[in-house]
Amino acid sequence: MTDKINPIQPTDDDARALIRWLLAEARFGALAVRHPETGAPYVSRSATVALDGAPHLLISTLSLHTKALMADPQCSMLLGEPGNKGDPLTHPRMTVMGCAELADKAALKEAWLAAIPKAKLYYDFTDFQMWRITPETIHLNGGFGKAFELTPDDLKG
Amino acid sequence: MTDKINPIQPTDDDARALIRWLLAEARFGALAVRHPETGAPYVSRSATVALDGAPHLLISTLSLHTKALMADPQCSMLLGEPGNKGDPLTHPRMTVMGCAELADKAALKEAWLAAIPKAKLYYDFTDFQMWRITPETIHLNGGFGKAFELTPDDLKG
Numbered sequence: 001m002t003d004k005i006n007p008i009q010p011t012d013d014d015a016r017a018l019i020r021w022l023l024a025e026a027r028f029g030a031l032a033v034r035h036p037e038t039g040a041p042y043v044s045r046s047a048t049v050a051l052d053g054a055p056h057l058l059i060s061t062l063s064l065h066t067k068a069l070m071a072d073p074q075c076s077m078l079l080g081e082p083g084n085k086g087d088p089l090t091h092p093r094m095t096v097m098g099c100a101e102l103a104d105k106a107a108l109k110e111a112w113l114a115a116i117p118k119a120k121l122y123y124d125f126t127d128f129q130m131w132r133i134t135p136e137t138i139h140l141n142g143g144f145g146k147a148f149e150l151t152p153d154d155l156k157g
Numbered sequence: 158m159t160d161k162i163n164p165i166q167p168t169d170d171d172a173r174a175l176i177r178w179l180l181a182e183a184r185f186g187a188l189a190v191r192h193p194e195t196g197a198p199y200v201s202r203s204a205t206v207a208l209d210g211a212p213h214l215l216i217s218t219l220s221l222h223t224k225a226l227m228a229d230p231q232c233s234m235l236l237g238e239p240g241n242k243g244d245p246l247t248h249p250r251m252t253v254m255g256c257a258e259l260a261d262k263a264a265l266k267e268a269w270l271a272a273i274p275k276a277k278l279y280y281d282f283t284d285f286q287m288w289r290i291t292p293e294t295i296h297l298n299g300g301f302g303k304a305f306e307l308t309p310d311d312l313k314g
Contacts, residue, residue, distance in 0.1 A: 007219045028245040030187030030235050032200035035254075041198045043189035043235040045250050045298070062164045064296070078187050078200040081238070081245075087275060088185040088238075093202050097192075118244060122301075139221070141202070144279075 007147045015148040019140050019155055022094050023050045026079040027116060031057065033068035033075045042068060048077065049115040051108055053156055055079065055096055057131045058105075058112060058119060069131060073100040077133060090143040098136045105130035164304045172305040176297050176312055179251050180207045183236040184273060188214065190225035190232045199225060205234065206272040208265055210313055212236065212253055214288045215262075215269060215276060226288060230257040234290055247300040255293045262287035 009015070028047050035042040044065045048055045055077055059066045069075060080093030105123075108130055113120050122128060135155055140148040166172070185204050192199040201222045205212045212234055216223045226232060237250030262280075265287055270277050279285060292312055297305040 028239070030189075030200050032187075032189035032198035034198055040231045040254060041189035041191055041200075041233055042252065042254065043187050043198075043200050043233050044252055044296070045235060045246065047246055074197045076198055076200050078202060082185070089202065089204055095199065095201055097197060097199065139201070 007145065008149050009147060011148055011150055011154060015140055015142070015150060016154045018092055018142060019094050019138055019150055022080045022092060022140075023053075023055065023096075023155060026050065026055070026081075028081070029055070030078040031065055031075060032077070033065050034072045036064070036068045036071040046077075047116060047119070048079070049112050051103075051111050051132075054098075054135060055133045056103060056108065056112070057100070057133070058116075058123065058128055059131060060125070060127045061129060062127055066129065066131075069100045075100050075133060092140065092142045092146075094141065095139040096133060096135045097138070098133045100131045100133050103130040103132040164302065165306050166304060168305055168307055168311060172297055172299070172307060173311045175249055175299060176251050176295055176307055179237045179249060179297075180210075180212065180253075180312060183207065183212070183238075185238070186212070187235040188222055188232060189234070190222050191229045193221070193225045193228040203234075204273060204276070205236065206269050208260075208268050208289075211255075211292060212290045213260060213265065213269070214257070214290070215273075215280070215285055216288060217282070218284045218286060223286065223288075226257045232257050232290060249297070249299045249303075251298065252296040253290060253292045254295070255290045257288045257290050260287040260289040 031046045076097040082088035082091035138150040188203045233254040239245035239248035295307040
């Protein structure tokens with residue numbers, strides 16, 4: 001193998017179905033932001049629920065990732081968790097790249113709690129905010145040699 | 158709760174033991190880098206093994222994260238995977254911030270394969286490189302209200 005190989009496969013319906021499934025199933029993921037002080041890439045875990053076709057985050061203003069998004073909304077999120085069985089690197093996952101913006105926390109309460117019932121313990125805490133990541137580009141990795149680059153339209157069911 | 162609360166706890170031996178355990182146990186994690194074209198925060202999954210007290214990565218030059226590290230080695234890695242049971246947000250995890258550099262792949266082969274035997278299938282592929290992330294700062298999140306900021310010395314056993 002050399003650098004001349006393009007590992008990106010043509011988008012097909014299986015790839016589209018897989019990213020929709022990964023988005024719908026995700027309850028947490030790894031959020032990458034710019035560190036608000038250093039600008040360095042910073043990754044942390046966040047709860048997530050797909051609402052209105054986009055990943056949403058319920059995050060506290062006390063946390064570094066929220067401060068980072070307030071300073072710079074450009075981010076990405078890794079969705080698709082392998083669980084305990086099998087080879088984690090063959091488990092499908094995707095990177096959703098986009099910009100985050102504040103969403104209407106009150107309006108989304110019922111939908112969020114339907115997906116994550118335990119969140120009722122802290123949902124109304126005033127330091128928790130609801131953010132929406134509007135996808136711009138999606139990288140799907142379905143395992144070795146199964147890389148795809150998809151668009152927001154591909155994510156729509 | 159208000160923005161005036163400092164959620165960082167004083168470092169103690171339990172926190173030190175936890176980050177050493179998270180590092181030793183990790184076989185994969187979420188790597189955040191700067192996208193080599195856009196500069197945006199980009200997160201992807203990577204295999205990882207702790208060698209010589211630091212996370213190492215076996216990654217292909219065909220992949221975007223490797224190209225990103227070649228262009229800019231500043232990165233961070235999220236370690237501590239929740240598995241299938243319990244609340245993923247109460248599972249301990251840490252963000253290791255630092256700089257990546259190429260490591261001696263041949264010299265580390267035996268140690269890597271002892272941790273991830275399946276990697277023998279592709280370890281010697283010429284597009285795979287071994288990278289070391291030298292930790293600079295470690296953020297530990299042991300669950301709600303259990304945030305710590307630790308140093309490379311805390312990571313040494």
